[in-house]
Amino acid sequence: MSEIHKFLFEGLPVRGVLVRLTDAWTEVLQRRASNKSAGAYPLPVQNMLGEMTAAAVLMQSSIKFNGSLILQIVGDGPVKLAVVEVQPDFGLRATATVIGDVAPDASLSAMVNVNNEGKCAITLDPKNRFPGQQAYQGVVPLFGDAHEKLEKLSDVLAHYMLQSEQLDTTLVLAADDKVATGLLIQRLPLQGVGNLAGSLVSEANEDEIGLNEHYNRIAILASTLKREELLTLDVETILKRLFWEETLVLFEPQAGDAVPHFSCTCSRERVSNMILGLGLEEAQSIIAERGDIEVGCEFCGVLYPFDPVDVAHIFKSSSPLPPASAAVQ
Numbered sequence: 001m002s003e004i005h006k007f008l009f010e011g012l013p014v015r016g017v018l019v020r021l022t023d024a025w026t027e028v029l030q031r032r033a034s035n036k037s038a039g040a041y042p043l044p045v046q047n048m049l050g051e052m053t054a055a056a057v058l059m060q061s062s063i064k065f066n067g068s069l070i071l072q073i074v075g076d077g078p079v080k081l082a083v084v085e086v087q088p089d090f091g092l093r094a095t096a097t098v099i100g101d102v103a104p105d106a107s108l109s110a111m112v113n114v115n116n117e118g119k120c121a122i123t124l125d126p127k128n129r130f131p132g133q134q135a136y137q138g139v140v141p142l143f144g145d146a147h148e149k150l151e152k153l154s155d156v157l158a159h160y161m162l163q164s165e166q167l168d169t170t171l172v173l174a175a176d177d178k179v180a181t182g183l184l185i186q187r188l189p190l191q192g193v194g195n196l197a198g199s200l201v202s203e204a205n206e207d208e209i210g211l212n213e214h215y216n217r218i219a220i221l222a223s224t225l226k227r228e229e230l231l232t233l234d235v236e237t238i239l240k241r242l243f244w245e246e247t248l249v250l251f252e253p254q255a256g257d258a259v260p261h262f263s264c265t266c267s268r269e270r271v272s273n274m275i276l277g278l279g280l281e282e283a284q285s286i287i288a289e290r291g292d293i294e295v296g297c298e299f300c301g302v303l304y305p306f307d308p309v310d311v312a313h314i315f316k317s318s319s320p321l322p323p324a325s326a327a328v329q
């Protein structure tokens with residue numbers, strides 16, 4: 001079973017989360033492998049997507065937010081797009097679009113940042129949007145401060161957390177064909193000053209970035225964790241090995257707690273809307289060519305077939321669109 005473990009360092013402004021995705025992750029891979037047109041991922045893509053999946057669960061579990069968290073990399077190399085979506089109940093789905101060859105030992109930049117145009121985006125899409133409310137999106141480049149190409153997803157995301165949340169964060173991520181796993185260590189914003197001085201709190205917080213000695217010590221310990229250890233050891237052993245000198249307060253998972261699991265949010269209705277978006281003319285030309293329209297979900301592999309009667313129904317039941325909706329823009 002997939003697991004999430006949250007913990008605090010007693011008396012220190014530092015918290016941690018450790019995730020181990022097993023069944024939730026292998027289902028992502030199995031569904032992809034059984035998609036005959038796409039086929040299984042090349043190894044480096046599999047591992048990158050696994051790290052992204054673990055990271056998205058870590059971020060969803062550490063951001064107080066009721067909505068879906070979408071982590072995506074838009075690449076300029078053979079991997080055009082990699083997307084992970086995690087719901088507040090930790091239902092998750094992930095997919096990557098690969099066009100062209102990926103070397104068996106391809107680095108992150110060789111997959112998604114060949115021409116320095118790769119980007120990583122994190123979107124927070126609220127569950128119940130009020131009218132006019134937009135999803136929040138933050139975009140980070142795949143470069144470090146000295147404009148060097150980043151080769152670790154964990155560095156890209158730590159950068160994002162520092163920029164957007166103003167919080168020092170250390171991530172260690174690893175994935176193979178059985179497990180997608182990660183450790184997040186984060187400095188907690190200073191508390192206790194309360195609401196008496198709102199602006200002072202945030203100034204004090206900014207002054208602490210990179211300077212909190214407790215966080216720095218624990219972050220260094222966390223960063224000694226090796227990929228192999230993260231992949232093979234159980235949660236208790238990892239925490240003991242890294243933090244045996246610290247006092248940890250572990251939040252035991254409660255019955256009824258959300259457990260990470262594979263879940264796809266696709267539906268026939270959504271695909272209908274997509275066909276509607278094509279416009280009547282385009283939809284009719286596909287029908288004329290192939291006899292029907294069949295759309296497969298990239299995430300779960302479910303096929304949604306629409307015969308000519310279904311397609312006619314989609315356009316009849318919608319409010320009429322201008323004949324060439326693309327020309328309007």
Ligand SMILES: [Zn+2]
Binds near residue numbers: 265297299300301
């Ligand atoms: Zn689906």
